[in-house]
Amino acid sequence: MKKLSKWSVLYLGIVFVILYAPIFYLIFYSFNSGGTMHDFDSFTFDWYKELFQDTRLLIIVLNTVIIALLSAAISTIIGVLGSISISMMRKKGIRNSILSLNNVLIVSPDVIIGASFLIFFTIIGIKLGFFSVLLSHIAFSIPIVVIMVLPKLEEMSPTLVDAALDLGASWKDVLTKVIIPYISPGIFAGFFMALTYSLDDFAVTFFVTGNGFTTLSVEIYSLARRGISLNINALSTLLFLFTLLLVIGYYFITQRVNKASQAGVRK
Amino acid sequence: MKSLIRSLIVIFALSFILLFIVHQLNSSRGYTSGNTLTVYNWGDYIDADLITKFEEETGIKVIYETFDSNEAMMTKIQQGGTSYDIAIPSEYMIDKMKEEDLLIPIDHAKVPNLKNIDSRFMDLSFDPDNKYSIPYFWGTVGIVYNPAMLNGKEITSWNDLWDKDLKNEIMLIDGAREIMGMSLNSLHYSLNDKDHEHLKEAKEKLDTLTPNVKAIVGDEIRMLIENGEASIGVLWSGMAAEIMWENEEVEYVVPEEGSNLWFDNMVIPKTAKNIDGAHQFINFMLDAENAAQNTEYVGYSTPNKAAMEFLPEDITGDERFYPDEEMTSKLEVYENLGHRSLAEYNDLFLEFKMHRK
Numbered sequence: 001m002k003k004l005s006k007w008s009v010l011y012l013g014i015v016f017v018i019l020y021a022p023i024f025y026l027i028f029y030s031f032n033s034g035g036t037m038h039d040f041d042s043f044t045f046d047w048y049k050e051l052f053q054d055t056r057l058l059i060i061v062l063n064t065v066i067i068a069l070l071s072a073a074i075s076t077i078i079g080v081l082g083s084i085s086i087s088m089m090r091k092k093g094i095r096n097s098i099l100s101l102n103n104v105l106i107v108s109p110d111v112i113i114g115a116s117f118l119i120f121f122t123i124i125g126i127k128l129g130f131f132s133v134l135l136s137h138i139a140f141s142i143p144i145v146v147i148m149v150l151p152k153l154e155e156m157s158p159t160l161v162d163a164a165l166d167l168g169a170s171w172k173d174v175l176t177k178v179i180i181p182y183i184s185p186g187i188f189a190g191f192f193m194a195l196t197y198s199l200d201d202f203a204v205t206f207f208v209t210g211n212g213f214t215t216l217s218v219e220i221y222s223l224a225r226r227g228i229s230l231n232i233n234a235l236s237t238l239l240f241l242f243t244l245l246l247v248i249g250y251y252f253i254t255q256r257v258n259k260a261s262q263a264g265v266r267k
Numbered sequence: 268m269k270s271l272i273r274s275l276i277v278i279f280a281l282s283f284i285l286l287f288i289v290h291q292l293n294s295s296r297g298y299t300s301g302n303t304l305t306v307y308n309w310g311d312y313i314d315a316d317l318i319t320k321f322e323e324e325t326g327i328k329v330i331y332e333t334f335d336s337n338e339a340m341m342t343k344i345q346q347g348g349t350s351y352d353i354a355i356p357s358e359y360m361i362d363k364m365k366e367e368d369l370l371i372p373i374d375h376a377k378v379p380n381l382k383n384i385d386s387r388f389m390d391l392s393f394d395p396d397n398k399y400s401i402p403y404f405w406g407t408v409g410i411v412y413n414p415a416m417l418n419g420k421e422i423t424s425w426n427d428l429w430d431k432d433l434k435n436e437i438m439l440i441d442g443a444r445e446i447m448g449m450s451l452n453s454l455h456y457s458l459n460d461k462d463h464e465h466l467k468e469a470k471e472k473l474d475t476l477t478p479n480v481k482a483i484v485g486d487e488i489r490m491l492i493e494n495g496e497a498s499i500g501v502l503w504s505g506m507a508a509e510i511m512w513e514n515e516e517v518e519y520v521v522p523e524e525g526s527n528l529w530f531d532n533m534v535i536p537k538t539a540k541n542i543d544g545a546h547q548f549i550n551f552m553l554d555a556e557n558a559a560q561n562t563e564y565v566g567y568s569t570p571n572k573a574a575m576e577f578l579p580e581d582i583t584g585d586e587r588f589y590p591d592e593e594m595t596s597k598l599e600v601y602e603n604l605g606h607r608s609l610a611e612y613n614d615l616f617l618e619f620k621m622h623r624k
Binding site for chain 2: 035036037038055056058059062063065066069070072073077115118119121122127128129132176177180181184187206207209210211212214218219221222223229253256
């Protein structure tokens with residue numbers, strides 16, 4: 001890689017400062033004993049202690065993580081199968097229309113999706129709570145997984161599949177030993193995108209929560225009227241560290257997958 | 268493929284472990300028992316200790332959920348899906364909920380502590396005879412200002428805001444009723460005025476305020492004033508109280524021309540399953556000691572006259588938040604304007620906002 005010029009390094013630096021400054025600002029004040037986001041008094045862990053003593057908030061955080069993990073995993077499975085079938089479609093017209101339908105769901109506003117889910121669930125009589133939130137998160141994550149996985153499938157040469165078939169592989173083998181290993185970077189990317197979407201979604205989730213089941217974003221929004229206390233800062237700090245760990249994990253997984261595919265080994 | 272499957276198994280296993288933990292936490296708090304009461308309130312709008320106390324006294328477990336706007340709350344209740352037993356909307360929403368037939372009348376015989384509520388706050392236009400609602404907290408719309416930033420200048424009336432010295436100093440809350448009401452009040456009209464000419468006059472007066480207006484903002488107004496970004500703000504007393512906790516330089520005043528009186532009220536929505544428990548909860552919250560404890564935690568003004576005895580003098584004696592009878596007689600509750608007039612308020616306010624640039 002060519003060495004970056006001084007100006008581009010500076011530019012990059014500025015961009016990163018702008019991106020990260022608010023987060024570090026928030027983390028910094030989570031240690032403030034003063035109780036506000038200005039005038040740093042002295043260092044304290046009180047907000048973290050308060051956070052862990054608040055069972056209600058803890059339950060909400062755990063709920064949020066469970067929903068994110070489950071919905072991302074399930075929507076990845078569905079999304080991968082969906083994108084494989086889309087890529088195998090022969091007729092271009094149908095293929096394109098299905099893809100556009102997929103994209104419409106990505107660009108359509110969350111409030112509308114949320115409101116329609118609310119009406120849908122109440123009409124068919126699903127009680128609002130864990131399952132309604134899980135189902136709607138799966139639903140809005142699938143299109144995201146599809147657009148993350150589809151490019152990988154398109155990049156794959158069709159001769160790979162033909163060669164495998166010629167060598168006597170069954171369709172099942174083609175799927176598990178050729179296609180899926182090839183697209184696994186896309187699968188991981190799709191999974192992590194779905195995970196973050198689920199973690200921070202407010203608009204859809206608000207409509208479908210109920211019966212004591214809430215997620216973090218809904219809870220934080222409802223604090224807006226009375227002002228947000230610093231234990232939310234503490235919580236955000238922990239979540240930031242958590243996502244950082246996820247990203248590092250993601251990095252190592254893709255490294256391994258890449259290495260494996262470079263070596264031509266398909267486990 | 269193997270690594271993919273392995274990751275999947277790890278994810279599912281992790282979620283089920285977490286699910287188990289949540290289940291344990293929930294059952295340790297007793298949520299899985301049958302006798303529950305679902306309360307739908309604004310975020311952080313009750314002292315959590317009171318919920319525990321209520322649970323201990325009655326054996327009913329409280330499921331507490333929060334919302335961030337009246338409109339959002341109404342949508343959830345309208346659709347059903349969750350059996351909310353108690354909700355705490357603002358007064359203008361109660362009118363709408365009544366129209367939509369979303370409320371159950373409150374049986375006054377079951378809430379003997381109703382006698383604790385100050386008669387000034389009973390039987391108001393949005394709910395005659397308190398058939399459907401019981402006041403929870405109340406407040407006013409007024410002006411917060413920072414005398415230090417204004418060289419000790421004092422503000423007592425709406426008309427002071429039109430002072431030429433206050434160029435680019437004022438922040439307004441983004442609410443058509445609040446800001447149009449301010450202008451109507453400054454002209455000594457009622458803030459429920461429907462007269463077309465009066466409204467036009469009020470809007471023209473607002474336009475002349477434009478040079479003094481720094482921004483028209485939402486909830487973030489609180490932080491902006493706390494941090495001294497602007498020296499004057501027009502907002503609700505509850506928000507003002509919070510600003511004053513953080514920034515002691517700031518003052519709050521209810522303008523002498525009169526202003527709005529707002530309420531958040533406890534109601535029982537149509538979705539309620541535990542109606543008996545809901546009455547018990549309302550009665551519990553109306554108890555003088557409990558109301559006092561809640562008031563100290565939340566910091567808004569309580570309509571509970573009996574609770575005043577349990578509150579420290581520096582809270583109840585504060586005329587900015589507990590104005591005397593004479594002042595409250597000048598305050599008006601928002602009335603339901605009907606579709607046409609409300610649209611006119613909104614249009615005029617929008618025109619004023621656009622006029623700014």
